[in-house]
Amino acid sequence: MLKDKIEKYLLEVQKPSRYIGGEVGSITKNKQETDVRFAFCFPDTYDIGMSHIGMKILYSVINERENYWCERCFAPSPDFEEIMRKNDIPLYALESLDPIREFDFIGFTMQYELSYTNVLNMLDLAGIPVFAEDRTDELTQIVVAGGPCVCNPEPLADFFDLFILGEGEEVNLELMDLYHEMKQQGVGRIDFLRRAAQIEGIYVPRFYKFDYKEDGTIDKMTVTGNAPQKVRKRIIADFDKVYYPENFVVPFTEIVHDRVSVEVLRGCIRGCRFCQAGFIYRPFREKTPDTIYKETKCLCENTGYDEVSLASLSTSDHSQIDGMLTKLIDYTEKERVNLSLPSLRVDNFSESLLEKIKKVRKSGLTFAAEGGTQRLRDVINKNVSEEEIMSTCKIAFEGGYSSVKLYFMMGLPTETDEDIIGIAGLAQRILDLFYSIENRPKGKSPQISVSCATFVPKPFTPFQFEPQDTREEIERKQKLLLDSVKSKKIRVSYHDSDVSLLEAVLAKGDRRLCKVIYTAWKKGCKFDSWSEYYKFDLWLEAFEECGIDPSFYANRRIGYNEILPWEHLDYFVSKEFFIRENKTAHKSVTTPNCRIRCSGCGVNKSAGRECFCYD
Amino acid sequence: MFLLRLRAVFGKSGRARYISHLDLNRCMLRIFRRSKLPVWYTEGFNPHPYYSFALALSLGFESDCEIMDFNITDDNMSMEEIRDRLNAVMPEGMKIISVAPQNRKITAITKAEYRFSLVSENTHSLKSEIVRFMEQPEILIEKRTKKGVKTVDLKPDIEIVKCVDSGNSVDITLRLPAGTQTNYNPVLFIDALKNTSEISFETAGIRRSGILCENNEKFS
Numbered sequence: 001m002l003k004d005k006i007e008k009y010l011l012e013v014q015k016p017s018r019y020i021g022g023e024v025g026s027i028t029k030n031k032q033e034t035d036v037r038f039a040f041c042f043p044d045t046y047d048i049g050m051s052h053i054g055m056k057i058l059y060s061v062i063n064e065r066e067n068y069w070c071e072r073c074f075a076p077s078p079d080f081e082e083i084m085r086k087n088d089i090p091l092y093a094l095e096s097l098d099p100i101r102e103f104d105f106i107g108f109t110m111q112y113e114l115s116y117t118n119v120l121n122m123l124d125l126a127g128i129p130v131f132a133e134d135r136t137d138e139l140t141q142i143v144v145a146g147g148p149c150v151c152n153p154e155p156l157a158d159f160f161d162l163f164i165l166g167e168g169e170e171v172n173l174e175l176m177d178l179y180h181e182m183k184q185q186g187v188g189r190i191d192f193l194r195r196a197a198q199i200e201g202i203y204v205p206r207f208y209k210f211d212y213k214e215d216g217t218i219d220k221m222t223v224t225g226n227a228p229q230k231v232r233k234r235i236i237a238d239f240d241k242v243y244y245p246e247n248f249v250v251p252f253t254e255i256v257h258d259r260v261s262v263e264v265l266r267g268c269i270r271g272c273r274f275c276q277a278g279f280i281y282r283p284f285r286e287k288t289p290d291t292i293y294k295e296t297k298c299l300c301e302n303t304g305y306d307e308v309s310l311a312s313l314s315t316s317d318h319s320q321i322d323g324m325l326t327k328l329i330d331y332t333e334k335e336r337v338n339l340s341l342p343s344l345r346v347d348n349f350s351e352s353l354l355e356k357i358k359k360v361r362k363s364g365l366t367f368a369a370e371g372g373t374q375r376l377r378d379v380i381n382k383n384v385s386e387e388e389i390m391s392t393c394k395i396a397f398e399g400g401y402s403s404v405k406l407y408f409m410m411g412l413p414t415e416t417d418e419d420i421i422g423i424a425g426l427a428q429r430i431l432d433l434f435y436s437i438e439n440r441p442k443g444k445s446p447q448i449s450v451s452c453a454t455f456v457p458k459p460f461t462p463f464q465f466e467p468q469d470t471r472e473e474i475e476r477k478q479k480l481l482l483d484s485v486k487s488k489k490i491r492v493s494y495h496d497s498d499v500s501l502l503e504a505v506l507a508k509g510d511r512r513l514c515k516v517i518y519t520a521w522k523k524g525c526k527f528d529s530w531s532e533y534y535k536f537d538l539w540l541e542a543f544e545e546c547g548i549d550p551s552f553y554a555n556r557r558i559g560y561n562e563i564l565p566w567e568h569l570d571y572f573v574s575k576e577f578f579i580r581e582n583k584t585a586h587k588s589v590t591t592p593n594c595r596i597r598c599s600g601c602g603v604n605k606s607a608g609r610e611c612f613c614y615d
Numbered sequence: 616m617f618l619l620r621l622r623a624v625f626g627k628s629g630r631a632r633y634i635s636h637l638d639l640n641r642c643m644l645r646i647f648r649r650s651k652l653p654v655w656y657t658e659g660f661n662p663h664p665y666y667s668f669a670l671a672l673s674l675g676f677e678s679d680c681e682i683m684d685f686n687i688t689d690d691n692m693s694m695e696e697i698r699d700r701l702n703a704v705m706p707e708g709m710k711i712i713s714v715a716p717q718n719r720k721i722t723a724i725t726k727a728e729y730r731f732s733l734v735s736e737n738t739h740s741l742k743s744e745i746v747r748f749m750e751q752p753e754i755l756i757e758k759r760t761k762k763g764v765k766t767v768d769l770k771p772d773i774e775i776v777k778c779v780d781s782g783n784s785v786d787i788t789l790r791l792p793a794g795t796q797t798n799y800n801p802v803l804f805i806d807a808l809k810n811t812s813e814i815s816f817e818t819a820g821i822r823r824s825g826i827l828c829e830n831n832e833k834f835s
Contacts, residue, residue, distance in 0.1 A: 126825030
């Protein structure tokens with residue numbers, strides 16, 4: 001039995017409880033009594049993957065169905081991978097400890113580009129051919145992927161049988177139903193894929209072929225197999241009633257987000273022009289405070305967690321935030337549960353809201369200012385003014401906070417040195433503000449942390465057309481920022497420019513990148529999001545060997561008329577809107593949020609309903 | 616406030632043996648919260664259910680005698696009810712065996728008993744090796760402590776209760792110092808034996824089988 005083999009080596013590895021299952025809340029079924037088995041794979045370690053809320057939702061949705069069984073699977077850390085390879089332990093799922101190659105579906109969630117090589121590595125560890133075309137003609141081992149990265153799945157197209165676009169709560173079951181039906185009919189893989197392509201939200205890449213022009217851009221796309229010309233993403237129409245788990249798997253080892261999380265809203269009204277999540281998850285939908293309260297209470301009771309976090313892109317944009325928090329804090333205080341509220345925005349950070357969150361959070365405050373000057377913040381449509389940042393910091397300092405964390409991006413479109421120096425200036429003015437406040441926290445030294453990410457242009461954003469700064473330019477700007485900071489109380493950190501370059505290439509890449517990813521993995525690239533494992537030189541070799549120039553994808557401005565690699569995928573927001581927004585950005589003009597005025601992104605037309613009522 | 620000081624004896628076996636001591640702490644917190652028992656919470660800045668373990672159990676060891684103290688604020692519950700409510704929310708492999716009022720102080724613990732099998736092709740010779748091993752004038756081992764590595768003589772502290780040749784393994788029961796003063800892990804014994812033994816063997820399933828007081832009485 002595989003279990004005995006695993007246990008033989010388990011005490012030789014770090015945190016063995018990650019590899020053996022048996023956690024409270026994990027769901028075990030009799031495999032003889034199940035019809036379809038789904039291995040939900042997260043292409044990173046257990047500690048990270050177990051924190052992912054989407055996995056918790058979809059795991060429970062599938063397992064609600066008696067005859068379907070969803071199990072979890074993660075990338076083993078290199079220490080255990082070595083043991084697995086040496087001793088012929090194939091990649092297995094944690095509930096049954098059965099090899100995932102025996103499963104009907106092997107489903108990956110693609111949350112970030114730097115996990116792509118891990119997919120190949122996991123398939124290989126599982127003994128499943130990494131290229132879709134090398135897999136058996138039989139109806140088994142259907143390798144699928146969902147998650148935000150599949151809004152441009154082209155760099156992964158050769159490795160997957162199909163992609164699931166948009167929200168998975170309904171479509172995953174439809175797909176499994178179809179599989180179940182066709183398995184009974186005894187049909188093969190290709191017939192199943194042909195039928196699957198007819199389900200809304202299912203993209204089967206092998207039915208789409210691309211021709212390229214001499215300049216490297218896409219000439220045309222040809223569709224075969226009767227698949228749709230444009231694949232629409234799926235959304236949940238009634239978000240307040242959508243299935244939400246009553247229980248989570250509670251890990252033994254500490255994971256990154258080791259708490260209950262309750263989703264309070266989906267989508268975002270803001271329209272920050274760099275933010276992919278802000279567009280691909282539209283339309284904006286909320287859960288009622290009552291639903292949020294019930295889900296919180298139920299999950300806290302069933303898991304025994306003493307901490308709950310509200311998940312959303314911008315929690316303070318909930319139309320009933322005050323009522324919701326009052327209700328939740330009542331419960332969490334009584335039950336001694338800690339409530340944490342990530343994703344609060346600066347501009348609607350009221351004093352009463354701060355009073356409320358002060359009760360629940362003792363750590364520092366984080367503001368995503370993103371741009372160092374007002375001009376640049378207008379370009380990116382981060383509708384936050386310096387006045388608002390200052391007044392919020394003032395409230396926070398007066399309320400006893402002494403440390404503030406600021407998030408910025410570097411390399412944004414139209415950015416000049418003035419904007420970089422502006423980051424240091426803003427941090428300095430916040431520091432000065434601290435000292436100017438009479439009733440500031442006494443005996444505490446202020447700490448302003450400036451965290452500076454590198455701008456990565458992403459598909460389905462108004463900045464999808466923008467080039468990324470070259471590595472040399474980013475490194476120059478990072479140095480300029482460091483030189484501009486004059487106080488030791490301001491701490492600056494920034495991202496590795498090599499990593500951001502690869503992110504941009506993989507995010508905006510086309511099908512020709514499949515061979516680069518394959519080559520890089522063959523050379524030993526995996527866990528690219530872990531700085532200790534990231535091997536940029538091997539990636540460069542892979543690009544070179546495949547004759548692919550990374551700067552074609554990362555550092556080139558894309559024309560509005562070019563056919564984009566993801567143009568056949570419909571995420572409801574129109575290309576015309578992105579072009580319009582891109583032009584508006586270059587005029588440094590902002591677009592108001594969806595609640596103030598509809599900006600005509602096209603979502604309401606696609607979703608078949610208005611997002612908001614306007615008076 | 617009414618406070619009933621209780622002591623649970625619990626077991627940890629199967630997959631639960633991969634729960635480290637640190638993780639066990641977190642796990643127990645959630646067990647208490649799920650059970651909704653009226654456990655006493657600490658009164659500090661960050662109130663949490665109070666509980667404490669008598670001894671840490673090494674990762675990978677099984678046990679049927681682990682000790683955990685906690686307090687209950689309700690005197691209307693039977694010991695069985697408390698046990699059953701905890702067992703209803705336990706992870707696989709963990710089980711409360713009994714709950715009773717605390718009898719002796721934690722400091723009364725002086726030793727622990729362990730059982731394990733040494734699997735070998737040649738158990739007969741291995742057993743003779745063990746006898747020879749124990750006849751040495753001293754058994755010096757290197758023990759890592761907070762202050763660094765020090766050399767100690769294990770010999771006077773090893774109490775072999777049983778050493779049986781069962782055909783494909785030699786089954787050993789031994790007692791070692793445990794508690795607030797000295798704690799010896801049976802792996803120290805096994806490693807020392809491995810270093811001197813000419814017969815190769817593999818250790819299977821270490822289980823803690825008793826937490827004892829000075830007179831070999833079971834701690835409760």
